[in-house]
Amino acid sequence: MLKKQSPSPETAGEMLVEMHNAGVSRSGRWLVRGVDLSVRRGEIVTLIGPNGSGKSTTAKTAIGVIQPNEGHVHRAPGLRVGYVPQKVAIDWTLPLTVERLMTLTAPAGSAEIKAALAAAGVAHLAGRQVAALSGGEFQRALLARAMLRKPDLLVLDEPVQGVDFTGEAALYELIREIRDRTGCGILMISHDLHIVMADTDTVICLNGHVCCRGAPQSVMDSPEYRKLFGTRAAEALALYRHHHDHTHLADGRVRHADGTITEHCHPEDGHHHHDHACASDTPAKGANNAR
Numbered sequence: 001m002l003k004k005q006s007p008s009p010e011t012a013g014e015m016l017v018e019m020h021n022a023g024v025s026r027s028g029r030w031l032v033r034g035v036d037l038s039v040r041r042g043e044i045v046t047l048i049g050p051n052g053s054g055k056s057t058t059a060k061t062a063i064g065v066i067q068p069n070e071g072h073v074h075r076a077p078g079l080r081v082g083y084v085p086q087k088v089a090i091d092w093t094l095p096l097t098v099e100r101l102m103t104l105t106a107p108a109g110s111a112e113i114k115a116a117l118a119a120a121g122v123a124h125l126a127g128r129q130v131a132a133l134s135g136g137e138f139q140r141a142l143l144a145r146a147m148l149r150k151p152d153l154l155v156l157d158e159p160v161q162g163v164d165f166t167g168e169a170a171l172y173e174l175i176r177e178i179r180d181r182t183g184c185g186i187l188m189i190s191h192d193l194h195i196v197m198a199d200t201d202t203v204i205c206l207n208g209h210v211c212c213r214g215a216p217q218s219v220m221d222s223p224e225y226r227k228l229f230g231t232r233a234a235e236a237l238a239l240y241r242h243h244h245d246h247t248h249l250a251d252g253r254v255r256h257a258d259g260t261i262t263e264h265c266h267p268e269d270g271h272h273h274h275d276h277a278c279a280s281d282t283p284a285k286g287a288n289n290a291r
């Protein structure tokens with residue numbers, strides 16, 4: 001049985017979910033097939049692949065929203081899952097505050113909601129209309145909602161969608177902080193093939209089947225990856241590296257390693273680095289901002 005969420009040494013590395021040769025078919029067509037995947041406590045696994053390659057289908061199968069038509073999925077008994085789907089059904093024309101958004105899927109007390117929003121750096125937005133949030137703020141609110149369940153496994157389907165480069169870096173930092181603080185396992189989906197969070201332990205590249213897998217660097221160098229996405233794409237693939245020398249305060253300001261506080265964190269401060277797999281003329285998305 002899973003212990004309550006805490007990064008204790010006894011439960012570190014505990015298997016949360018395992019898929020063996022899993023396949024999902026609909027109307028006589030395999031959406032994905034032959035997927036082997038595992039996520040352990042404290043581990044970050046990222047699924048990458050082009051549109052329609054089966055990433056969401058794989059993630060939904062891992063958490064039991066979809067049953068596999070072949071193969072097996074094992075989840076730790078009592079596994080608590082926090083899921084941030086790719087699309088959220090919200091009527092954007094209706095009034096809805098961030099605080100209310102937190103209780104749409106499950107009840108939660110006001111203290112709990114405040115703590116979850118604070119942990120996601122958006123406590124100051126509790127009374128704001130959801131329709132007025134920026135892309136990054138909305139993703140943070142959804143993350144806060146998923147964390148209310150105190151998940152053992154957090155599944156994030158394109159968590160940086162609609163977020164600009166600076167916000168993307170800050171969101172990846174938040175995701176890593178959540179992993180470090182709670183010890184949960186994270187299964188993340190990224191449609192953007194060009195930026196993979198460097199803290200990801202394993203990248204699994206899907207294209208209806210597992211094309212290749214490994215540490216981010218090894219996937220970038222893999223011939224299968226290059227064959228699927230082209231050498232230029234592979235050369236442009238960048239790892240997001242964050243040198244953890246500053247803290248993002250809840251009000252959006254940044255406290256630097258020397259104790260100074262500024263309104264923003266500027267890439268030219270030297271905090272953010274993108275490493276290209278190879279020297280290339282093709283800049284990775286956001287690479288210009290990263291200099």
Ligand SMILES: Nc1ncnc2c1ncn2[C@@H]1O[C@H](COP(=O)(O)OP(=O)(O)OP(=O)(O)O)[C@@H](O)[C@H]1O
Pocket residue numbers: 026027031049050051052053054055056057058086191
């Ligand atoms: N219920 C369904 N019935 C039939 N086909 C489906 C169903 N759900 C998904 N598909 C198809 O399965 C394929 C994989 O879909 P999936 O959403 O898993 O891809 P994805 O890699 O997450 O894509 P994207 O990057 O565009 O979000 C797509 O071709 C999709 O149209």
